[in-house]
Amino acid sequence: METLDIRDFMFRQPDFPRQSPTDRFYFDVACCLLEKYNDSVIGQELPEGTGKRFAMCLSGYFQDIIADAGIWRSFVDANRRMYGYSVPFQDDTDEYVDYELNAEDVRFLTWYVIAMSCEEKRQIYPHDEKIMELASCAFDYLESIYEEAPEPEGYNLARGLELNDPEDKEAIYHFGSWLFLHCYLMTPAFGLTLTEIMSDPELMQSDDVTKLHNRMERSMMEDPTGPLAFFIPEWLQLILEGKLPSERVSDKGVHPYYEKFIAATGGKRIQYFKDYEEMNRFFIDSMGWDKNQEHLPVLKNDCDFVVLVNPRRGMLVARNAARCIADPDNPLYDRGYARRNAFDFLTVRGRCPADLVKFAFENHWLPDAVFPGTDDNSLVERNHDFIARCYLQQYYRD
Numbered sequence: 001m002e003t004l005d006i007r008d009f010m011f012r013q014p015d016f017p018r019q020s021p022t023d024r025f026y027f028d029v030a031c032c033l034l035e036k037y038n039d040s041v042i043g044q045e046l047p048e049g050t051g052k053r054f055a056m057c058l059s060g061y062f063q064d065i066i067a068d069a070g071i072w073r074s075f076v077d078a079n080r081r082m083y084g085y086s087v088p089f090q091d092d093t094d095e096y097v098d099y100e101l102n103a104e105d106v107r108f109l110t111w112y113v114i115a116m117s118c119e120e121k122r123q124i125y126p127h128d129e130k131i132m133e134l135a136s137c138a139f140d141y142l143e144s145i146y147e148e149a150p151e152p153e154g155y156n157l158a159r160g161l162e163l164n165d166p167e168d169k170e171a172i173y174h175f176g177s178w179l180f181l182h183c184y185l186m187t188p189a190f191g192l193t194l195t196e197i198m199s200d201p202e203l204m205q206s207d208d209v210t211k212l213h214n215r216m217e218r219s220m221m222e223d224p225t226g227p228l229a230f231f232i233p234e235w236l237q238l239i240l241e242g243k244l245p246s247e248r249v250s251d252k253g254v255h256p257y258y259e260k261f262i263a264a265t266g267g268k269r270i271q272y273f274k275d276y277e278e279m280n281r282f283f284i285d286s287m288g289w290d291k292n293q294e295h296l297p298v299l300k301n302d303c304d305f306v307v308l309v310n311p312r313r314g315m316l317v318a319r320n321a322a323r324c325i326a327d328p329d330n331p332l333y334d335r336g337y338a339r340r341n342a343f344d345f346l347t348v349r350g351r352c353p354a355d356l357v358k359f360a361f362e363n364h365w366l367p368d369a370v371f372p373g374t375d376d377n378s379l380v381e382r383n384h385d386f387i388a389r390c391y392l393q394q395y396y397r398d
Helices: 006-011 023-039 050-067 071-083 103-117 129-145 166-182 187-198 209-222 232-241 256-265 276-285 335-341 354-362 377-395
Strands: 270-275 303-310 314-318
Touching: 006 023, 006 050, 023 050, 023 129, 050 071, 050 103, 050 129, 050 187, 071 232, 071 377, 103 129, 103 187, 166 187, 166 209, 166 232, 187 209, 187 377, 256 303, 256 314, 270 276, 276 303, 303 354, 314 354, 354 377
Parallel strands: none
Antiparallel strands: 270 303, 303 314
16 A cells, blocks of 8 residues: 655745645645545555555646646646646536636646656556546546635745746746746656656766756657646746647748659659569659669568658658558558557557558547547547657657
């Protein structure tokens, strides 16, 4: 049975190491949430440490909405502008109250922290019965103390800050650092990225704390985080100014591969090849590449290729992917294979190029992409961009 140490709790607070009179109240909230987790059916199935993450995530959310700190508010606002709903996987109802405690929020966060924390539950269905049971218990508890909860003093960290005010520069940096390293909404999605960073041989073989600190500083500037995979400057702009990040548009001209590809395929941006030899012949005969040569030889032992062109970025190749694409012009589409593998396009980093994921969903060519054990394609179709952002992070954002 998991327990929570107050030192772990305090370390995650926005104003750490300063202490405030409300800290004890919210530490007790986190401990009660952990008890709910320990008593739940799903809590018995998950690895050690998941319960602490659950308790810290839900107690952080609770502090945020009590203080109206703006983090959850910004997440909901961004969802509405990007997708037309308030919370991923949840239906908007008349009972949903903006920026206050909601059952929909707790259901989403329960799924989010479990899916992002546990490898064996990474693709768990957001409406899984055991998740709903735990979320319901957590919500009932939080609702019972909602009216008496004091405003957490540490969660006013961003209040009054102006992004372009030189006098706020240090405070904004501190807030950004906390968001990246400790915020309840950011850290679950960043977990896999952190694992990749820590597996760097240079860091694994070194006990130099400065080297790790510098690597995390670089990550804070270079890696997206949180369920929407925004970069920290984008999160800051969203929270402090209410502005969504603008998509980066390349100023390069049309890529020469694009023009050659379109000419070779009669206007199509996508082609399918069952094996390397077939794809290599296309490069030579249709694209005009050097004859009597094996192009992209690193792919020689793979098969089931998709080649897609982008006007700005040129040509990309996906392997072990063609059988998942339900394009009417794709002779390789295999529904049985797709049922087992298509969802990985959205959840497994490096499995499929982001451009292909976007192009396939734009054309409704991934009908078999569903959470394992379900037939709920409509849930994935509606939330596909969110799912890809949440799971893939930097592999989906350029």
